[in-house]
Amino acid sequence: MKPPPFCYHSPRTTAEAVAIVGELADEAKVLAGGQSLVPLLALRMARPEHVVDVNRVSELAGARRDNGSLWVGATTRHAALERDADIRADVPLLSQVAPHIGHFQIRNRGTIGGSISHADPAAELPAVALALDAEIEAASPRGTRRIPAAEFFQGTFLTALEPDEVLVAVRFPVWGRGSGFAVEEVARRHGDFALAGVVCGVQVDEGVIGRVAVALLGMGSTPVRASATEQALIGVAPADVDLVAAGGTAVVAAEPPTDVHADGGYRKRVGAVLVERALAKAITAAGGSE
Amino acid sequence: MPEVTTDPATPVDVAMTVNGVARKARVEARKTLADTLREDFGLTGTHLGCEHGVCGACTVLLDGAAVRACLLFAVQVDGAEVTTVEGLSDGAASLTPVQQAFRAHHGLQCGFCTPGFVVSTTAFLTDNPDPTDDEIRAGLAGNLCRCTGYQGIVRAVRGAAEAIREQGGESA
Numbered sequence: 374m375k376p377p378p379f380c381y382h383s384p385r386t387t388a389e390a391v392a393i394v395g396e397l398a399d400e401a402k403v404l405a406g407g408q409s410l411v412p413l414l415a416l417r418m419a420r421p422e423h424v425v426d427v428n429r430v431s432e433l434a435g436a437r438r439d440n441g442s443l444w445v446g447a448t449t450r451h452a453a454l455e456r457d458a459d460i461r462a463d464v465p466l467l468s469q470v471a472p473h474i475g476h477f478q479i480r481n482r483g484t485i486g487g488s489i490s491h492a493d494p495a496a497e498l499p500a501v502a503l504a505l506d507a508e509i510e511a512a513s514p515r516g517t518r519r520i521p522a523a524e525f526f527q528g529t530f531l532t533a534l535e536p537d538e539v540l541v542a543v544r545f546p547v548w549g550r551g552s553g554f555a556v557e558e559v560a561r562r563h564g565d566f567a568l569a570g571v572v573c574g575v576q577v578d579e580g581v582i583g584r585v586a587v588a589l590l591g592m593g594s595t596p597v598r599a600s601a602t603e604q605a606l607i608g609v610a611p612a613d614v615d616l617v618a619a620g621g622t623a624v625v626a627a628e629p630p631t632d633v634h635a636d637g638g639y640r641k642r643v644g645a646v647l648v649e650r651a652l653a654k655a656i657t658a659a660g661g662s663e
Numbered sequence: 664m665p666e667v668t669t670d671p672a673t674p675v676d677v678a679m680t681v682n683g684v685a686r687k688a689r690v691e692a693r694k695t696l697a698d699t700l701r702e703d704f705g706l707t708g709t710h711l712g713c714e715h716g717v718c719g720a721c722t723v724l725l726d727g728a729a730v731r732a733c734l735l736f737a738v739q740v741d742g743a744e745v746t747t748v749e750g751l752s753d754g755a756a757s758l759t760p761v762q763q764a765f766r767a768h769h770g771l772q773c774g775f776c777t778p779g780f781v782v783s784t785t786a787f788l789t790d791n792p793d794p795t796d797d798e799i800r801a802g803l804a805g806n807l808c809r810c811t812g813y814q815g816i817v818r819a820v821r822g823a824a825e826a827i828r829e830q831g832g833e834s835a
Binding site: 374375376377378379380381382383404407408411412414415416422424426428452475476477478479481482562563564 | 667668669670671672675691692693694695698714715716717719722725728729730731733734735736738739783786787790800801802804805
């Protein structure tokens with residue numbers, strides 16, 4: 374099918390984009406990469422009266438260091454996450470996860486702002502934002518606010534964004550020395566949405582784990598932070614980490630969905646193993662040895 | 664091209680460079696780049712397989728990057744450069760290494776997915792000049808073929824990569 378009719382807006386500045394979306398609110402959808410929105414329009418699962426194309430707002434693209442955080446503009450393409458040396462240096466998990474997102478044709482258009490505001494439970498970037506305690510910067514005519522990732526993802530395709538808000542950037546804390554990151558996913562075909570996946574980071578400080586972040590994707594209606602696993606690992610020497618226990622703890626409270634792609638029980642078993650593998654890799658990458 | 668269309672049904676003027684030629688069209692905002700290429704510019708090499716971004720038959724190069732033309736609106740592409748399968752070579756007498764390889768290695772049967780594969784492969788080999796078979800399969804996983812079972816396609820991509828390396832240069 375063809376997309377339904379809409380009024381098209383092409384703002385050139387963030388202020389213009391915010392003004393348009395601010396006024397039109399739920400009559401408008403923001404068009405960034407279009408890799409999720411345009412299929413919805415083509416299948417007529419969405420019929421916004423207005424489409425606000427933010428691809429010409431140059432100030433929304435790119436990444437820059439802002440004290441201890443990396444500010445990543447909403448229209449930064451997944452391909453840029455893969456290739457940009459500064460992003461790789463400051464937030465390696467973004468570079469590591471990017472090749473798992475769809476296919477390279479999708480990554481040439483898809484954006485971090487789009488992925489995070491779309492909030493597919495099987496998507497990688499929401500899990501990365503959650504794991505790293507990112508802040509989502511949202512702007513409306515009422516002002517700009519920073520929403521912690523832990524409060525942002527509320528359900529399948531549901532976020533804390535108000536209809537009159539535009540996601541302008543995501544801020545990621547920079548971990549620095551002694552940290553290692555890993556991504557593990559199971560998908561039936563390369564580029565499919567993951568049946569289950571894990572993103573994690575470990576920082577080793579004076580021989581013990583000082584910081585750890587583990588988030589699961591495809592395991593519920595939002596990405597899931599494995600807080601109990603994390604807490605159990607703080608202060609533990611890499612050689613003393615019980616990976617199997619960590620994997621089990623991470624999924625014990627999860628209620629992954631059963632659907633045409635996989636059974637919930639399978640996702641849970643796979644999720645536990647992926648946590649083991651991801652932690653092992655991240656610990657090695659952090660310079661600890663398992 | 665105006666910054667806003669106030670009536671969805673009223674077409675707007677768009678201008679873009681397609682295969683090196685300046686082209687213009689008058690289209691509704693909702694008209695995809697794929698449909699514009701096919702209907703307004705007569706370039707029917709770009710195929711519509713799924714029209715929702717899954718099959719890759721509509722792949723074109725936008726400012727050099729491989730993208731799904733069915734997921735772009737023509738109004739978004741105003742001012743940009745598009746390369747379709749028709750624009751890869753100078754004509755039948757001078758097929759590109761990728762096109763020659765698909766021909767030589769039986770990388771197609773009905774040919775419907777082939778423009779998407781040829782454009783995607785051209786882009787893929789530019790960034791990955793010496794891929795393993797696994798890398799080929801993973802890299803081109805965004806293009807679907809219902810006829811071949813992919814064996815000939817993988818051989819074609821491998822063959823194209825070798826030919827390009829031997830020629831010391833570019834895939835298109």
